[in-house]
Amino acid sequence: MVIYGLKNCDTCRKALKALPQAQLCDVRADGVPDEVLATAFEQFGEALLNTRSTTWRGLDAQQREAAPLDLIKSYPALMKRPLLSLNNQLFLGWNKEVEAEVKALL
DSSP: OEEEEOTTOHHHHHHHHHOTTSEEEETTTTOOOHHHHHHHHHHHGGGGBOTTSHHHHTSOHHHHTSOHHHHHHHOGGGBOSOEEEETTEEEESOSHHHHHHHHHHO
């Protein structure tokens, strides 16, 4: 199981605490493999892009017009976090529903 996120993100830390066997992949340092990112975008669409982040607010209107995957590759912190990969399934975000789904697969 891999958690794609940021090591200093509170939500990612909550997921990691609940899933101690998971490996955290820091998207700023390591990035997200292209195939994982493409699959996540197919599954979650625009929800993969965190438009509430400070990184998003720092972009100008022209930069915001770029394709979501290009934005995430250029600015990894724009990806909604955490993105969990478990048994070839992806989960986005961390709440009670996602936690229950993930733990049911373990």
